[in-house]
Amino acid sequence: MAKVLVAMSGGVDSSVAASLMIEAGHDVTGVTLKLWGGEQDSGCCSVSDVEDARRVAAQLNIPHYVFNFTESFDASVVDPYIAAYARGTTPNPCVECNRTMKWGRLLERSEQLGFDYLVTGHHARIAETRDGPRLRRGDDAAKDQSYVLYMLNEAQLARTLLPVGHMTKGEVRAHAVRLRLRTASKSESMDVCFITKGGRETFLGDRVPRAPGRIVATDGELLGSHDGIDRFTIGQRRGLRISASERRYVVDIDAHDQTVTLGGRDDLLRAVTALRDLEFPGERPVATQLLFGQTRAHGTPAPCFVEGDVVRWSRPQPRVAAGQVVVFFDDDIVVGGGIAS
């Protein structure tokens, strides 16, 4: 029997994770993080989600606490998110939250309080390999969340349990229904948890000083103007407000002169992607090892090689926006990852 702390978001996955830990005979405590102190109407850290988590903990008859990490969340996740868009890059706040909040402050606090493991409801698994613990894709391919956990190192993996990783979402829900958990039929949280009804544009519009700029074609032809680069992401096709006969994508964002360049799909393709802050839970793979690189949370992995700070794609891939995460897999094992620079 281990002493485990379950991070309970108020959603169905972490609710079931807690109950699985109890069924396995562990000494279980639940905790919900209050992360976003601002206006809220959706997402995974609203007051009603905290209430749901407390209710589930009460149903499971386990102690439950709320940790208020709003100030660190602002400093480590929200402020960098806003600054990234202001620079014309595309951050992944969920990755930064996992890095700094759940496997940062929360893991640290769980150790302080004498817990053996931190448990979450993420759909991913931890495999014991010859080289040590490694993160592995969850059994439900459609719900796999290993991408947002790529940064976990061996020490963190050794203190982490992911009990729903071997279940499909359907099995998780069925389990919750059997236990009559209040969260059984709760819908998925899809969006960035601190972004409210108005969406990203409204959220950023209130926070980023906007400077208008030009929208040009790849050949330099002026296509129009915009009122701020934070509205745009590399690869974006919708909401460009430019009429064109063929499909146009954002292929470049220049934060210095606020210029947004549109082009065709081919203009997005790149043979290499430069990365920063590369992290590997074990040894760095050799440059000749064939890996599969994934550039979005549920994107299709593409064959590649990692050389120094560069990913070399076997076939050219759509450009990865600066700030986005590239995760390398060997079969279904996470080998490491980095952030596009």
Add this chain to the structure above:
Amino acid sequence: MIYLDHAASTPMRPEAVAAMLPYLTEHAGNPSGSHAASRIAKSALEQAREDVAACLGCDAREVIFTGGGSEADNLAIKGAAWARHDEGLDGVVTTQIEHKAVLGATHRLAKEGFRVEHARATSDGIVDLDELSSYLDERTSLVSVMTVNNETGIVQPLGELYELVRAQSPHALIHTDAVQAPQWLDMTVATAGCDLVSISGHKFGGPKGVGVLVNRSRTDLVPLIEGGGHELGFRAGTQNVAGIVALGAALMATHEHRSEETIRIAGMRDELQSGLLRQLNNIALNGDIERRVAGFLHVAIAGVESETLLVALDVLGVCAASGSACSSGAIDPSHVLLAMGMSRERALSSVRFSLGWASTQPEMEQAMLGVADAVTRLRAVAA
């Protein structure tokens, strides 16, 4: 379990439980009706009103029963401000160390266009009367200052406040959130100069969900809940007879036993305090302890986050609190400590132990050992 969170809520006094039971089990009447069953309920309600009036030092016709302390605060502040707006009175003056129920009401009034000012506190935990007095003028409608702060237990200078308000704002009403006071202070004296006084049943051995607003100057208040004209038209809705009867019984018992309970509890609190100061280094008391009521011990424990410490204490069976926990259970850095000019770091490492009528001597020794053990362990890991 060692319960050191009486400032959050107290166990019910046996007198209160006994008094309310017949109104849960036997007497079903609605006090507003005209038959025998109603007369029983009405009679109990009015007896409770008289008992409460006697303990609070007012007339029974000045007692308005509410659904708790927060409602009493809201009725006093919004109700008075709204009622007097047409007389050209638009100023509302309060403090930054009030309970959220007062701050919620004043923030609402500020949004509606009232001139609302919140005075800071000194590092002693006492409202800065110099600053407060700078906000008083001829158009001040209401001044709201709590009797005893709910985090630090510091008694606020209502007597001096009374003099200032009478001199500078002839039309102003004085409201006090006295929710933390009845257990410790003789209310007939402590709140004598206040026009409006809020209390809450569950802070002195009564049930949750029932409170009182005293309307001593019988001023007009715009009700928050309108309907059948109950409570002299100030609060519609069939009265919570059982709860009100229990509140009355709890207040009577509190009033009767106050002197001896205060001495006994202060002794236990001092024992816990000196034990902690002896066992742990780098801990400091928050606020001016000369002005602190008997049941409060509010300490800053350097190098330990209170959020973590409270979990460690809970595991040991010690129930304490920090800041003012919101309904979600999350702990914000205390607005009270910040208003006293305290650093965020110290505010986030401060813990409140609050004793009450049910506290016992052996609990103090156990609590002291538990706190010392938890703090020592957490400091060792953090180092």
